[in-house]
Amino acid sequence: MNKNQLIFREATIEDLDRIVYLLSDDVLGNKREQYKQPLPESYIKAFQSINSDPNNELIVACYGEEIVGVQQITFTSFITYQGGWRATIEGVRTASLVRGKGIGSMLIQWAIQRAKDRGCHMVQLTTDKKRPEALHFYEKLGFKASHEGLKLHF
Template identity: 50%
Template sequence: MKFRQARKQDLPVLINMLADDPLGAQREDSTLPLSQDYFTAFAHIEQDPNNELVVVEQAGELIGMLQLTFIPYLTYRGSWRCLIEGVRVKRDHRGQGVGQQLFRWAIERARARGCQLVQLTSDKQRPEAIRFYENLGFIASHEGFKLKF
């Protein structure tokens, strides 16, 4: 498996991965041509040194993805933390350890960037994802809140 920064030409596959579950299907649109909004968001991510859109490639096929956002904080003595979002593994590659390897890579990336902690959220409607994160050592120590517009 190879971990690398996503490229603009990867977007159709990435959006398909994001849309390939009941929750993603409600909020993503993978019809071609893709909405310009996806390309605009990608350009912002690509230009921001504190954001990394990472893909997992195996035998030339994209099989997983996640986004890392590095955030400076005053807490923890002015440290950095890493937020992990948009985690997906292609349906036909789930249960094969891809997610574990992707997270091991992401956690090491956060350490290399000097982060003091890694955080993520998971929708309560995804109990299998929550179990996966707990098995990796993540602790549900906080209650999360979101306000959608």
Template identity: 50%
Template sequence: MDFRTATQEDLPEIVRLLADDELGAGREKYEDPLPEAYIRAFTEMDAQGGNEILLATEDGKVIGCLQLMLIPGLARLGMKRAQIEGVRVDSRYRGQKVGEALFFEAIRRAENEGCGLVQLTTDKQRPDARRFYEKLGFTASHEGMKLLFDENK
């Protein structure tokens, strides 16, 4: 298994992974051509810096992904933190430690960038994901909250 930062050419495979999930199936649109919103978002992320999609590949094929964001901050004496979102492993590779390896690579990258902690949120409808994160050493130290805006505005 290899790891690399995604390029725009990887977008179809990333969206495929995001949609290959019980919750993602209702949130994502894996179509050909991809909706322009994905291209626009990737372009903004790429320009921002410190915001990447990390890919796990096997024989050049994308088998897992996550978004890794590096966030400078003032709290905790100016500690930089890493945020992980959008974790997905191809359904054909689940249970083969792809997610674990992907996380270890993301954590390694965060440490190399001087982050003092790695944080994530997990949907309460994903108890298996929570158990996975706890197995990796994450603790449920905070209660996450979200405010969703009307998508039709």
């Protein structure tokens, strides 16, 4: 795979099937996602919400016509940091056949540049504690585990 031929673009509704497949194609994802045909309506509604929000971007990495990666970037204004903006990266996945080939690094670097272009003062993300290799991956890209994140699932 020639990484120079990789392009990043905003996802379209036609990409949704492949995106849900990528999200479900790992140990944790296959427990929380429902990749089936037809796709559950909840995915379509979520896509429409993201697509209509100027502070949300669903980005796909394409090698030719094939989608090999996905990530969501959310831009949020805060009162803290003097009313600064930050970007949150979520739902990063690469196709299993290209994992370990630098696609994930390129996705994250693309998101970092996008956040800078949007005037953000920081980029943040979380990773599941059951993914120690992901934590190491993000640390290699310059991220620091500076806070303890907490979640309350309903």
